[in-house]
Amino acid sequence: MNAIRPQSDSAEPLRHDIRLLGRLLGTVIEECEGKRVFDTIETLRRTAVKFRREGIDADSKLLEQRVKRLQGTDPNSVARAFSYFLHLANIAEDRDQNRRQRARALIDDTAARGSLRDAVQTLASQGVSVARIRRWLADACVVPVLTAHPTEVQRKSTLDVHREIATALTQRDVPLTPQELADLDAALLGRVATLWQTRMLRYTRLTVADEIENALSYYRSTFLTVIPRVYADLSKLLNREPAKPFAAPPAPLEPFLRMGSWIGGDRDGNPNVDASTLERALLRQATVLFEHYLQEVHALGAELSITTLLISADAELLALADSSGDDSPHRSDEPYRRALVGVYARLAATAQALTGQNLARRSTVAAPAYQAPQELSADLATIAASLAAHHGAPIAKLRLSGLQQAVEVFGFHLATVDLRQSSDVHERVLAELFERAGTQRDGKALDYLALNEDERVALLRTELAQARPLASPWIAYSEDTTRELAVLRAAAAGRARYGKQAVRQTIVSHTETLSDLLEVMVLQKEAGLIAPAGQDIAAEDGLMVVPLFETIPDLQRGADIMAAWLDLPEVRQRVKQAQNGAQEVMLGYSDSNKDGGFLTSNWSLYQAERALVDVFSARNVRLRLFHGRGGSVGRGGGSSFDAILAQPPGTVAGQIRLTEQGEVIQSKYKDAEVGRWHLELLVAASLESSLAPRAEATSAEDAHMAQHGPAMSFMSDTAQRTYRGLVYDTPRFAEYFFAATPISEIAGLNIGSRPASRKKGQRIEDLRAIPWGFSWAQCRLMLTGWYGMGSAIEAYLETGAPDAPRSRRSRLAQLREMARDWPAFRTLLSNMEMVLAKSDLAIAARYAQLVPQRALRERVFGSISAEHGRTLQMLKLLTQRELLADNPMLQDSLRERFAYIDPLNYLQIDLIRRHRAAQKHPDAEVDKRVQSAIHLTINGIAAGLRNSG
Incomplete structure (x- = not known):
């Protein structure tokens, strides 16, 4: 009998699985690469483990020295070995999550927090009836939206083997005869051998077609079967009477949980996406x-x-x-x-x-x-x-x-594909259409780009009411205009073919003004998606125009823009008749973080949501927020369940969409049972957040804002000054960033169809927020998830806001109360704590040595190091405990992982140094081998940290 009888609080089954997979990987390496390579890898592993367990600096230096001595193909073998171990550890952890949930159910029938059962029971205890939940389901809209981004580092081929290994691990948990166990372990060895002999890296950059196929693999493995099971589970919970064995099954529930996708329709900055x-x-x-x-x-x-x-x-x-x-x-x-x-x-x-x-x-x-x-x-x-x-x-x-x-x-469409394009592209297209149509203004040719905002709005509203088109089939337009009109016409054709749910939204990136939204309405009219204003509007007619507010200034003026938008009669008519009384607004976490830093981004998003609730409530329009969350904390990552429950009251109300980006998709959904749990968390959080007694929640939130809002605003202003002072105001900071992180090497990795930068060059402003966060994660600073927070807390404690408590002791007590009682602040600190636990200043200092200019290196890294120490100190002061002391499982997991991530970091630093030196004196064969090894380390570090961008 081999079966492990798991206890819900025992880490032993996980350790057993990891040891097993590690032993099998070692067997494969020794067989395939030889004893010398195996011994080299094992020596590095033992040195790293010893350093992490004992903390002796000499071991760290010894590890670094041994890595530097690697030659020939050894760096590639070492990078693959440690990377694949981390991949295998991830598989084991995911399976252990399922094991623990099952064990908990066997030991204690109490519903797990975050489960549908817990959500329904919690609502029942608060007086929410089943009938009310059913009414909520009839109008609810809960949509995870899959996106492809340039930090998705795993190949589909390796993910397929991962699933097979996970299945074999699950089979080991049931009683087996000795022969069955031996056969299963032999199969596991075969899968690990397959993994080792499978190319980890892509030879060519992903195409959009590749990204489409990668996403579809999750439907085959998870969504097509798991989503109906989530509905069935909820249906059983809502039918509280014990079901008779032969009672008719309940009718299908209203489709409130659907899937969305950006893959194939997201044109913003990706020239490879078109009609x-x-x-x-x-x-x-x-x-x-x-x-x-x-x-x-x-x-x-x-x-x-x-x-x-x-x-x-x-x-x-x-x-x-x-x-x-x-x-x-x-x-x-x-x-x-x-x-x-x-x-x-x-x-x-x-x-x-x-x-x-x-x-x-x-x-x-x-x-x-x-x-x-x-x-x-x-x-x-x-x-x-x-x-x-x-x-x-x-x-x-x-x-x-x-x-x-x-x-x-x-339906017949599977998932709704969103369109997305930048507002400046729409602006240029409209300008050309007006110009080529010979549009006149005061007897002169109209120059749309020269108009002020009021003039643009008036012109666009007039154009929306015109029955005649602007575009002519007899005119040859620029590439931008031709492409944009072709995409919208393809959307119209797709809706006619597969149903109106096939394409429902068109998202306007960089929305800054009302005209940015009206421009898309005019373009829809040109493509035949909507009729001229004033004509009858059918249900689901046209595409919902969705603003994306992503910088700090855009978030601050978002509510005013939406008020003006909803006050337009033609828009109100469309919202009521075509959009079922709802209007979607997308909030960007990545760019707001890159623009203003961690605290300011989160606080600006929070304030923007509250302001939007007020605007929509006053106009009796349902607000649907679309959260552009990423995998890393700096991009809104962290627990979706906690994040939804920490939203201001009224911001969910049954309407929520959120992006599942890059590596997060495979982490959450490659395994059907893990995927089912994440979907359950999403639905449960939406249920609770929407239906919990509103008056009580609103009253508590208003009290928090009145008492603590000024403190948050003060700290946000301080954090933003600190962050922008480093990133945008420090002379030659971009030079430091491009030297001290693997950003240039990431750009050369074939991991996505979208370029890493919007423009060529080394301006931070032109760099996409996703590879920006990815680079800081690789060098173990995770800067986007904490920088500025320490200075902000310290400044508040020392000086305080104008209306703050008078003594430092009182201000500290206030911040501790916020950390304990205010979900928004508590979640913020929790996410930051996890990021800080993954950071390693000693390793980051080694990356800083890649900056050749000593003065620049010392100035920038000195600022980062000081702020890191300050943030750790302030966090400990508020929480009154060591990092992750309340989460021993994550603490143990990270401690074990660091021993396998550290060698990859040391190896990456040495390889980058070699690669950049070789670029000055090119040797194509050597450099290609070194470059491949760098990319392997990027893959492994991302797997080890369990987030990339």
Whole structure:
């Protein structure tokens, strides 16, 4: 008997799995690379482990020296070994999370915090009825949106092997005979050997088509099956009466949890995205979806072998069977199978019509295509009703109910693809259209770019009411204008083909003015997506124009822009009739952090949300916030559950979308059970945040803002000055950044279709926020998740805001109260604490040595080091404990991981030094080998820290 009987609070099963995987990896390395390489890797590992356990500086220096002595192919082997160990440790940790949840359920039937069960019980204890939850579901919109970003470092090939290893680990938890255990471990060894012999890096940069396929792999492994299970779990919780074994399964829930995607439609700064990529994204999504539907219906046909010789069937079911065209004598008494033959044939015909492909697994009878998902739902409902009426409800629950829910959620489109483009592109396109159309103003040719904001708004509103188009098919426009109009026309065609849910939003990056939004409305009219203002508007007509406020100034004026937008009669009409009374606003975490630093970004986002709630409430419009969160804390990362519950009252209200970016997707969703838990957390947090008694929450929040808001504003101003003083006001800071981090080497890694910078050069302003955060993580500073916070807290304690408590002791007591009682501040500190625990100033100092100019190095790193120490000191003062003292599991995990991340950092530093020296005296063969090793270390460090951008 091998099975580990896990206890929910025991770390031993995880240690056992990690030791097992590490031992197997060592066996593979010794076999494939030889004993000398294995001994080299093992010596480095033992030195790193000894340093982390004993903290003796001599061991750190010895590790550094041994890394520097690596020659030939050894750096690549060392980088791969430590990287793959960290990948394997991640797999083990993810499986252990599932194991702990299961163990907790076996030991204690109490609902886990964050589960759907806990959310429903919590709401019930607060007097929220099931009927109210059902009403909430009818109007709710909870959407994780998958995005592709330039820091997604893992290949799909390796992720596929990861899933197989995870499955094998799960199988080891059940009782096995000695032979079964030996066979399973042999299979595990084979998977680890496959991983070692699989290329970790891509030879070529990802294309948008690659990114589309990568995202679709998560639908096959997780979303298509797990999302219907989440619905089923919630449905059971809402049907509180004990279900009778043969009671009819409940009807599918309203589709409140859906999937979104930016892949194929996000053009902002990515010249590789155009109309063809949007068309491809929609086509490939539909293809994967119909493959799933056909597979499920085929399986149902095998399962529903029910004969009318033994059990009756509804007349409607018999009619459906008779209309199927199936005349096989072998199924003459099996109406469910005959009906499903017809459903399968119609699905195959639908897939052929929409995708142009024959996706059927077998030949089918001639049948008309479904014209809409509702027709498929009706046929499945007929089958389900007959089963329920004739003692077949348990049979329906096996597969049919899940398929019914899937059709409700995924329709014929799978996921809604958002469009996104920068406002300055829209501006240039409109300027050209007005110019080429010969538009006049005061008897002169109109120069749109020269108009002030009021003039632009007036012109655009007038244009929206015009029936005639601006664009002409007889005029050759610039590339920008041609591309933008083609994308919008492709969106219109996609909606007509796959349904209006296929493309619903068009996001305007860098929204700064009201005209930025009106410009997109005019372009939609040009593409035939909306009719001229004043005409009738159908439900879901056109694309919702979504502003993206991403810099600190944009966040501060966002509420005023939305007030002006919602006060336009033509917009109010569209919101009411086409958008079901809701308007979406996107908030950017990455760029606001890069612009103003960690604290100012978070506080500006918080204040912006409160201001938006007031604007929307006053106009009786439902606010849907779209959170542009990333993986790192500097980009809004951290626990989604805690983040949602820490939102100001009224900001969720059943309406929330959030991005799942880059490496976060594979971390959360590569494993079906882990993915199910993260989706459950998202829904549970949305439920609680939306339905918890509003008056009490609002009163508590108002009290926090009145008492602590001035302190937060004071600290935010101080933090922003400190941050911008370093990043934007320090002479030659960009030079330091490009030398002391692997940003240049990251740009050369084939990990995304989008360029790392908007423009060529070394201006911080032109660098994308994602590789900016990625670079600071690689050098172990994690600067975007804490810098400026120490100075802010210290300044408040020493001087205070004008209305602050008079004594330092009183101000400290106030900050401790905020850390204890205010969810917004508590979550902020918790996220920062996790980032600081991952940082390592000693290793960061080694990266600083890559800066050749000593004065610059000492000035910048001296400021960073001082602020790091100050922030640690202030955090400890507020929390009154050591880092992560309240989270021993994470503390233990990081302690173990550092022994494997440290060698990668030391190796990366040495390789970067070699690579940059070689660039001065090129030796193509040597440099290519060194460059490959650098990229391997980037992969490993990202895996070890469990976030990249």
